Amino acid sequence: MNNENNLKVIEKCTIAARGGMTLLSQEEVNMMMEVGKGGVHELFRKCCLAVLNCDAKEDDAMAVLERYPDFDVTLIPRERGIHLRFVNAPAQAFVDGKMISGIRDSIFSVLRDIVFQSTEKGEGHYNLEESFDITNFVFEILRRGEVHQYGAEPNLVVCWGGHSINRDEYQYTKDIGYQLGLRGAHICTGCGTGAMKGPMKGATVGHSKQRIKDGRYIGLTEPGIIAAEAPNPIVNHLVIMPDIEKRLEAFVRLGHGIIVFPGGVGTAEEILYLIGILSHEKNKGVPFPFIMTGPKESAEYFHKIDEFIRFALGDEVADMYEIIIDDPEEVAVRMMAGMDAVKLYRTKNRISYYFNWGLHIDSSFQFPFIPSHENMASLALYKDRPVEELSASLRRAFSGIVAGNVKEYGVQQIREHGVYKIKGDKDLMEKLDDLLQSFIEQKRMKLPGSTYVPVFEVVR
Numbered sequence: 001m002n003n004e005n006n007l008k009v010i011e012k013c014t015i016a017a018r019g020g021m022t023l024l025s026q027e028e029v030n031m032m033m034e035v036g037k038g039g040v041h042e043l044f045r046k047c048c049l050a051v052l053n054c055d056a057k058e059d060d061a062m063a064v065l066e067r068y069p070d071f072d073v074t075l076i077p078r079e080r081g082i083h084l085r086f087v088n089a090p091a092q093a094f095v096d097g098k099m100i101s102g103i104r105d106s107i108f109s110v111l112r113d114i115v116f117q118s119t120e121k122g123e124g125h126y127n128l129e130e131s132f133d134i135t136n137f138v139f140e141i142l143r144r145g146e147v148h149q150y151g152a153e154p155n156l157v158v159c160w161g162g163h164s165i166n167r168d169e170y171q172y173t174k175d176i177g178y179q180l181g182l183r184g185a186h187i188c189t190g191c192g193t194g195a196m197k198g199p200m201k202g203a204t205v206g207h208s209k210q211r212i213k214d215g216r217y218i219g220l221t222e223p224g225i226i227a228a229e230a231p232n233p234i235v236n237h238l239v240i241m242p243d244i245e246k247r248l249e250a251f252v253r254l255g256h257g258i259i260v261f262p263g264g265v266g267t268a269e270e271i272l273y274l275i276g277i278l279s280h281e282k283n284k285g286v287p288f289p290f291i292m293t294g295p296k297e298s299a300e301y302f303h304k305i306d307e308f309i310r311f312a313l314g315d316e317v318a319d320m321y322e323i324i325i326d327d328p329e330e331v332a333v334r335m336m337a338g339m340d341a342v343k344l345y346r347t348k349n350r351i352s353y354y355f356n357w358g359l360h361i362d363s364s365f366q367f368p369f370i371p372s373h374e375n376m377a378s379l380a381l382y383k384d385r386p387v388e389e390l391s392a393s394l395r396r397a398f399s400g401i402v403a404g405n406v407k408e409y410g411v412q413q414i415r416e417h418g419v420y421k422i423k424g425d426k427d428l429m430e431k432l433d434d435l436l437q438s439f440i441e442q443k444r445m446k447l448p449g450s451t452y453v454p455v456f457e458v459v460r
Contacts, residue, residue, distance in 0.1 A: 007067060008091035015099055017082045017108055040118045043223055047110045047240060048073045048086075050226040051103060052093040054233060075111075084111070106231050106238045109145065113240035116144055131363045138241070138249050139355055145239040147218050147254065148354040154256035154343045156216065157335060158188045160270045161195025161261025162444060163229050169262050172295040172328065173198030176259065179332035181206020181215070185339075188255055190247075191219025191238060192229030195261035200234040218254070222247050224407040243368045244399060248273050253356045256339045257289035259331065260321075262298040264444035265405070265436070269398035271305065273365060275313065276391030278320050282360035287345050289338025290321040293331050304438045311431050312394065313387050364392040371400035371410050373417050376456075381424025381432070397422055397432075404455030405445070414455050423459040433458045 049071050068090065076083040084107065093103045126133040126140075142148060157180055161173065177187060177199035187203045189196035200217040207215040219235035222243055231238050241247035251258070252274065260271060271292075278288060292302050302323050310318055324331050343353070351358040369375065379393045400420055403410025414420075423429065436456075439445045445454075 009088040010091055010094050013086045014083050044114045045073055047226055050230045051106045052090045054230040102233050109238040110240055117242050134366045138246050147237045150354055154339045154353050155185050156188055156255050157185045158251050158255035158258045159199040161267055162263030163192040163194040165194045165262055168295050168297055170198050173261050174202035175328040176331055177202025178206045179328045183332055183336050186216035188218040191221045191231045191235050193232055197232040220247050220250050245366055245368050256342045257335050260292040262294045262301045264439050265398050266402045269395050272391050272395040276388045277361055279387045280360055287341040289335050291331055293324045296326040299325050304435055308431055308435045369396045369399055371403040376400045376420040383425050383428055401456050420456045421459045429458050
């Protein structure tokens, strides 16, 4: 059957829960069956649609929702466990009328996380105005997602990068993943396509050659980005974090090292987040391998990133990371050596391998930033501020630009009120403008199939 946009859909389908989501309380069932706009049911519907739309080329969150206006999902409580009934679901999620197994697992991961985060066991149980509780909340979400691996060696590599990179860059991410997989490393990414899928795909081959049958391919996403970066089919542990701040904290506490591939504004946001944390006085001396890498064609991207970081935050900040161009094997060797240092440090200081409780994360990196026009205009982008504070403000600026491009809330803000205005030191704003212009010239701020329209204006 086709919907009104002439897209193939499965008119009706019912699937049974399995694993930890087999049983729900009556209160949880009632909450998930809310009708009308808004509420938990609407959030669950949007996330389910994103998962089912995983193989589509569309990466505009608003467009995805508009293309399937008649899609719906209903929770059906039964004595022997819950079922989900779908109406007008995207056909690419099915084979011969049956939902693909990996997509089905991801659907129930969505249900698990939405239920937990929306009940007294979730946000009602934690004071999310307190830094300590935020970290415990992040830990609990990951524990329910069964991503912690107690007793395992430090071997989880977080990979960041763009979802719409070119073919050469994508192949390079696969080559890196392959080299890591040969060395027994596992992969955690933002769960989407491009630089998030490539390392996982490469690692599966490396794991296969080494007869590693329990490879971990962890995908961390959030409701605001999942439609634009739908989970790729290799992810075998999907976790939906409530917002970008908790998603980023999950990355750095769960992973043992981070590799950054070419990307755009979102990748710059992630880089600034990590630098802001590692530069804090309480984290001095904490080993955390941090490598930026890409094929030779991507050298200019990292040159511009490095230039901006040094100008905004100081040359000493560059000691926190390495830039390695066009050498997948060297990247893997350096990352594994870095994780050996992580193991030694955590063993000596009695910090768990599976979750880095010892890393200090300031509240300015934990509290959600709402990219309203007022909040964007109030960012204090001045070079005389401490490195960790300026990093936090720059990270928020990039977060707002990402929201204006692909997140439903941000897109609506731009439509209603025009572009964001950001301001600060004149020379810093010029460097920021130069960096963003380089992203545009490299086509790293252009959505496939559409012309990029800037969502910000630099006010000097």
